[in-house]
Amino acid sequence: xxDVEQSLFLSVREGDSSVINCTYTDSSSTxxxxxxxxxxxxxxxxxxxFSNMDMKQDQRLTVLLNKKDKHLSLRIADTQTGxxxxxxxxxxxxxxxxxxxxxxxTGTLLAVQP
Amino acid sequence: DAGVxxxxxxxxxxxxxEVTLRCKPISGxxxxxxxxxTMMRGxxxxxxxxxxxxxxxxxxxxxxxxxxxxxxxxxTLKIQPSEPRxxxxxxxxxxxxxxxxxxxxxxxxxxxxx
Numbered sequence: 001x002x003d004v005e006q007s008l009f010l011s012v013r014e015g016d017s018s019v020i021n022c023t024y025t026d027s028s029s030t031x032x033x034x035x036x037x038x039x040x041x042x043x044x045x046x047x048x049x050f051s052n053m054d055m056k057q058d059q060r061l062t063v064l065l066n067k068k069d070k071h072l073s074l075r076i077a078d079t080q081t082g083x084x085x086x087x088x089x090x091x092x093x094x095x096x097x098x099x100x101x102x103x104x105x106t107g108t109l110l111a112v113q114p
Numbered sequence: 115d116a117g118v119x120x121x122x123x124x125x126x127x128x129x130x131x132e133v134t135l136r137c138k139p140i141s142g143x144x145x146x147x148x149x150x151x152t153m154m155r156g157x158x159x160x161x162x163x164x165x166x167x168x169x170x171x172x173x174x175x176x177x178x179x180x181x182x183x184x185x186x187x188x189x190t191l192k193i194q195p196s197e198p199r200x201x202x203x204x205x206x207x208x209x210x211x212x213x214x215x216x217x218x219x220x221x222x223x224x225x226x227x228x
Contacts, residue, residue, distance in 0.1 A: 105156075
């Protein structure tokens with residue numbers, strides 16, 4: 001299908017690692033993204049990975065990309081209560097001509113228990 | 115930079131009224147996007163502009179919706195007449211590079227149509 005899919009909810013304890021998963025659909029996507037949305041706020045770009053990479057690490061964040069399975073994951077090490085938010089994965093999808101759009105997943109609500 | 119600025123932050127209006135949402139993109143960004151976020155449909159791209167020109171408006175739900183970008187620092191999304199099903203959070207985003215890449219979101223306008 002055309003949907004970018006994520007699990008709806010993840011609960012972890014403070015200090016543990018969180019892994020948020022995403023499956024996307026367009027094998028030709030150039031970039032894949034992770035955005036964070038805190039309550040009442042807009043989406044904040046966390047990180048992105050180029051499609052020819054398998055892994056990208058940025059401080060506490062690790063992005064893994066499995067192109068064969070069209071699977072993307074975001075690992076947050078040493079999860080803090082401030083990490084509680086909704087996390088969206090997104091793929092850039094080319095529609096021809098000058099049209100290139102971000103297609104967002106359904107979002108995963110991460111709840112961090114103290 | 116102040117980031118993407120949207121106004122108003124909250125709008126409550128009665129069915130049938132005209133609603134105008136405003137956005138100021140990040141200075142120097144050539145692309146501007148309007149999104150709508152609802153619980154049922156998630157985050158949907160409505161329209162986007164490149165250098166003030168609408169590139170793709172296929173996401174605009176119907177003729178009641180219109181968007182303009184009269185100059186590089188200002189865009190409006192207008193709904194006339196508004197209906198209760200238009201209630202949502204409307205986000206504006208801007209980006210510097212090609213289209214979908216590295217979009218920066220505003221805080222959103224929460225619209226309630228009664």
